[in-house]
Amino acid sequence: MPRLLTLCLASLVFVGCGARAPDRGALVAPRLIDRSVPGTATVDGSGRGMGVSGLRGTLSPLEARAALQPRMNEMTGCFALRSMSFEQLGGQIRMLIRVEGSGRVLSAHPEDSTVGDRDVERCVRRVIQATRFPRTHGGGEAEVHWALTVDPPESVQEPATWSPERVARVVRRRGTRAMSACNVESDIQVTAYVSRRGRVLRAGAASVSGADDETLDCVASHVTRWRMPSGRRISKVTFELT
Numbered sequence: 001m002p003r004l005l006t007l008c009l010a011s012l013v014f015v016g017c018g019a020r021a022p023d024r025g026a027l028v029a030p031r032l033i034d035r036s037v038p039g040t041a042t043v044d045g046s047g048r049g050m051g052v053s054g055l056r057g058t059l060s061p062l063e064a065r066a067a068l069q070p071r072m073n074e075m076t077g078c079f080a081l082r083s084m085s086f087e088q089l090g091g092q093i094r095m096l097i098r099v100e101g102s103g104r105v106l107s108a109h110p111e112d113s114t115v116g117d118r119d120v121e122r123c124v125r126r127v128i129q130a131t132r133f134p135r136t137h138g139g140g141e142a143e144v145h146w147a148l149t150v151d152p153p154e155s156v157q158e159p160a161t162w163s164p165e166r167v168a169r170v171v172r173r174r175g176t177r178a179m180s181a182c183n184v185e186s187d188i189q190v191t192a193y194v195s196r197r198g199r200v201l202r203a204g205a206a207s208v209s210g211a212d213d214e215t216l217d218c219v220a221s222h223v224t225r226w227r228m229p230s231g232r233r234i235s236k237v238t239f240e241l242t
Contacts, residue, residue, distance in 0.1 A: 056140020057101050059133060064144050067103075067133040078123035079150045086202060087156045088193060088234055091115040093124055094147040096210070101140055103133040110206035110216075114238050115150070116191035117202045118220045122213055124148065159193060159236035167228055167237050174226055175241045182218035184241065186211065190219065191238040194228040201234070 083089045091114035098106040108128040110121050128146075136142045152158055164171075179188070186209035193201040203223040205216040219241065228237075 057099075057136030057138040057142040059099065059136055059142045059144060063134050064146075067131055068128075068146065071127050071131055074127045075124060075148060078120050078127065081123075082117055082120050083150075083152075086117070086193075088152055088159050088236075089115070089117060089120070089202075090150050090152045090158065091191065091236075092147055092149040093121060093206075094145065095124065095128060096208075097128055097144040097146060099133045099136060099142045099144065101136050101138075103135050105129050105131055105133065106141065107210065109210045109212075110204075111145075111208045111210075112189060113204050113206035114191045114236075116193050116204040116236060116238075118204050118217055121204050121206070121216070125213070157233065159234045160231060162194075162231075162235050162237035164237065164239040167239055170226055170228055171239055171241065174222075178219055178222035179241055181222065182215055184211065184215060184219065185209075188216070188219050188241040189238065190223055190241060191236065192223055192226075192228070194231065194235045194237065196231055196233060198228045198230045200224045200226055200228060 079089065092112075093110050093115050094112040095108050096111040097108045100106050105128060108125050110125065113121055115121060133144075178184075186207060188211065189206045190203060191205075192203040195201055200223055203220040205211075205219045205223075207216065
């Protein structure tokens with residue numbers, strides 16, 4: 001039987017949408033809460049949309065939701081496959097989706113992710129890349145910012161959360177080498193799960209500038225070879241490579 005987890009699709013809004021607490025539910029019937037933002041949006045530190053300006057084309061919230069809704073079983077499957085082998089899996093992935101005038105997805109990449117698993121991040125990107133949106137209003141390219149959140153089931157002890165300062169020494173010592181080896185040209189956000197003995201169990205990566213899968217895979221692979229501080233239980237940390 002698939003394990004239980006909570007899945008949230010954030011709601012499509014233009015300005016300042018507040019999140020509702022997700023319900024615990026079965027994998028086959030996730031509660032969907034949609035907070036994506038069509039158009040280009042400025043975002044404050046809390047993740048709330050502060051404003052929207054159009055590109056050459058736009059999509060309405062209902063149109064974007066209608067395009068993404070039929071893909072939700074596939075999105076759920078991305079998490080389910082990985083969570084079966086790693087129960088502590090959880091977090092939010094926020095995707096930046098660029099849609100051309102015809103409705104074809106030009107690109108999709110994680111601009112922010114605390115999932116901490118590259119397999120999940122790649123899987124979600126592939127599903128979105130295959131999604132067909134309606135034609136944009138104005139005929140030009142439009143952007144959709146879309147977020148998906150998953151929580152471990154109540155029966156699983158969630159990882160302890162570390163601040164970036166906890167791993168700052170390791171990042172300073174090894175981060176530059178990883179960025180050089182992976183030909184990284186912009187900041188990368190990394191989330192890692194760390195065992196009690198300091199071994200990195202899983203790692204994921206995201207980039208506001210749109211680094212490709214190969215680059216993000218390379219960075220995550222390097223991080224999984226790092227030795228982190230030890231802890232009392234499995235821990236999770238998000239930090240920046242600059």
